[in-house]
Amino acid sequence: MKNSFKELKLDELVAKREELRKKYFDFRFQAVVGHVENPVEARNLRRHIARLETRITAAKKPGAAPAAAPAEVAAKKPAKKAEAARSASAASKK
Secondary structure (H helix, E strand, O other): OOOOOOOOOHHHHHHHHHHHHHHHHHHHHHHHHOOOOOOOHHHHHHHHHHHHHHHHHHHHOOOOOOOOOHHHHHHOOOOOHHHHHHHHHHHHHO
16 A cells, blocks of 8 residues: 555545545544554554655645655755765775
8 A cells, every 4th residue: 555646646645645534533533442453553544644645745846746756755865974974085095
């Protein structure tokens, strides 16, 4: 389910988010009553909702690719200062 949101359009993402929010609400209600089979499901639902929120926000930004994955964005970030310093010091020792 983690990667199943990539193909969805904006209106489908919003509908899926509302569906998962309702499911999470029902889960929390069941947890209070004490009839929960899988307590880890709450964490999974929160994470799926957060993934949907990220996709929806990215799709609403003007000029942004609607299906840009966070991993792709992270891959484009410049190298950290520590990594740059290590490579510079290694080059000077040679």
